[in-house]
Amino acid sequence: MTQTRPPLIDPDRLPNRAMTDAETLLKRRTFAVERQAVLRLQAQYREAWRDIRDSMDVLPPTSSLWRNHVVATAEQRIGRLKDEVLATVERATKAALVGNYFGRVYALDVATGEDVRVNVPFLSRDILREDYYDDLIRDLLGDQWRSQYDVELDDLIVQIRRAIGTGMSNGEGMSAIQRRVRDAMGVETDRRKGFRANFNRVQVITRTTVQTVANQGALAAYKANSDILKGWSWLCARDERTCPACFGMDGKNFAFKSQQRPPPLHPNCRCTSVAWIKPDALEADTKAPARKSLRDWSRGYGMERELADFLGTK
Numbered sequence: 499m500t501q502t503r504p505p506l507i508d509p510d511r512l513p514n515r516a517m518t519d520a521e522t523l524l525k526r527r528t529f530a531v532e533r534q535a536v537l538r539l540q541a542q543y544r545e546a547w548r549d550i551r552d553s554m555d556v557l558p559p560t561s562s563l564w565r566n567h568v569v570a571t572a573e574q575r576i577g578r579l580k581d582e583v584l585a586t587v588e589r590a591t592k593a594a595l596v597g598n599y600f601g602r603v604y605a606l607d608v609a610t611g612e613d614v615r616v617n618v619p620f621l622s623r624d625i626l627r628e629d630y631y632d633d634l635i636r637d638l639l640g641d642q643w644r645s646q647y648d649v650e651l652d653d654l655i656v657q658i659r660r661a662i663g664t665g666m667s668n669g670e671g672m673s674a675i676q677r678r679v680r681d682a683m684g685v686e687t688d689r690r691k692g693f694r695a696n697f698n699r700v701q702v703i704t705r706t707t708v709q710t711v712a713n714q715g716a717l718a719a720y721k722a723n724s725d726i727l728k729g730w731s732w733l734c735a736r737d738e739r740t741c742p743a744c745f746g747m748d749g750k751n752f753a754f755k756s757q758q759r760p761p762p763l764h765p766n767c768r769c770t771s772v773a774w775i776k777p778d779a780l781e782a783d784t785k786a787p788a789r790k791s792l793r794d795w796s797r798g799y800g801m802e803r804e805l806a807d808f809l810g811t812k
């Protein structure tokens with residue numbers, strides 16, 4: 499069955515083809531970075547569950563000694579999971595930040611006339627230094643996302659403890675208790691059902707974090723080129739899943755002095771921020787394709803290695 503999917507960016511939404519193509523590429527790659535992180539998180543969850551389950555087989559079940567052993571293993575394992583989750587999200591946000599920061603400069607370069615000088619921000623290498631990146635991320639997101647994850651994963655331990663306690667006091671056998679613990683973690687109960695609430699929350703936080711950083715990276719790139727821009731514009735993904743709030747923001751323009759925060763507007767928001775280019779800086783030929791690919795362009799600035807993670811070419 500063929501299904502017509504609307505393009506990520508409608509061709510008529512942006513002033514010329516080169517910009518549409520560049521924005522589509524950035525959106526695709528940002529979604530891919532998100533997806534990769536989510537798949538990694540799924541694998542990490544499954545592995546943690548396997549370790550906890552294995553710990554259940556070590557001692558004769560349903561003694562208090564057994565319960566203490568399993569709970570201690572679970573606490574330790576969830577602690578490690580926390581580190582793994584943060585490392586995965588940090589890697590994804592870094593790729594999204596770098597990709598959208600330099601990607602937006604690239605988009606500007608291909609969307610404007612050949613004679614227009616686009617600022618490749620002087621931060622180009624500094625932004626990738628760990629300490630600078632940390633500062634930027636802290637600035638952009640505060641410690642909120644970290645503590646959100648902490649709360650989610652601490653909650654897991656409480657639920658695992660409760661699952662074991664309930665199973666034992668019901669006099670359930672090993673497999674029933676294992677099922678309870680698996681459900682408490684939010685690990686898939688069977689292949690068709692997918693993941694339960696716990697994992698979904700972690701997934702939403704990841705997606706929203708990646709989108710936030712991507713749009714902040716874009717805004718930083720626009721500010722570095724404020725001489726050829728009037729500001730930035732809100733662009734929502736217009737399809738059957740778009741919410742009324744995002745539709746309301748769609749197409750709105752914001753000057754740099756505006757207090758408006760760029761997307762996401764809400765968890766799982768798929769809106770994006772595009773450059774609002776001064777008309778006289780635009781490429782005259784609206785149908786002309788980009789003169790260079792992002793990969794070739796980045797090579798010219800020696801940024802190829804840094805963008806490889808985002809472009810998925812590593």
Ligand SMILES: [Zn+2]
Nearest residue numbers: 744767768769
């Ligand atoms: Zn939105």
